[in-house]
Amino acid sequence: MASAGDNWSLSWRLVAPHLKARPGARVLVVARGSIGLYVCDIARALGASEVLYVDPDPEHRAIARGYGAATAEALEPIPQSYDIAVEATGRVDQLALAVKCLTPEGICESAGNHFRPGELPLLDMYLTGVTLRIARDNVRAHIPDALELAASGMVAPEKVVSHVIDWEDLPTALPEKHLKPVFVRADD
Structure with a gap:
């Protein structure tokens, strides 16, 4: 659970409370890595x-398919398809694509760091009644619940770990692209 203090607990917060409020909801995940994959695992389990x-x-x-998710390389908007x-x-x-796919009163959570300007389909969002949250999350409050789910055996977050790397190799390994590296230090 090397990601408990960050991506795992964030992923839990992005989807678990919404599935509790909307059991059996349809979930769309538009992502580029570990957060989205953790969301797939959590959504399926819940x-x-x-x-x-x-x-x-x-x-x-x-x-993601290993977590039971359907997958796509890209997606055209499918209006009113996901809760x-x-x-x-x-x-x-x-982000605009994701909100265009929501059902009326749908919820969109964004964990993306949006450094470039862009446009959202505000009229469509208004007419559909979309709730959009964009935020850097304070995951501390969610760690206990996220860890409880991880310990339940209902999820397999370890599938996302791409590399286990010795701490001493960190300077050379860190600049390389890895999905979810975990750096370990041997006890002296």
């Missing part, structure tokens, strides 16, 4: 009736 994971990376999609959408790409065009 009873989502459908999970679609959208990511151009075939290795990421394979992990909950999670966007974790940092791309405003992908």
Whole structure:
């Protein structure tokens, strides 16, 4: 649970409370890595009736399929198809896509760091009654619940760990692209 203080607990917060309020909801995940994959695992475990994971990376999609999610490399808007959408790409065009796919009164959570300007379909969001939350999350409050789910055996967050790397190799390994590396230090 190397990600308990960050991505795992954030992913739990992005989807678990909404599934509790909307049992059997359909979940759309538009992502580029570990957060979206954790969301797939959590959504399936907590009873989502459908999970679609959208990511151009075939290795990421394979992990999502292992969690029982349907996958797509890209997606055209499918109006009124999903009750909950999670966007974790940092791309405003992908956030706009996610909100366009929501059912009336649908919920979209964005964990993306949006550093570039973009446009959202505000009129569509208004007419559909979308709730949108964009935030850097304070995961501390969610760690106990997220860890309880992790310990339940209903989820398999370890599938997202791409590499276990010795602490001494951190300076050379960190600049390399890894889905979810975990650095370990041997006890002296």
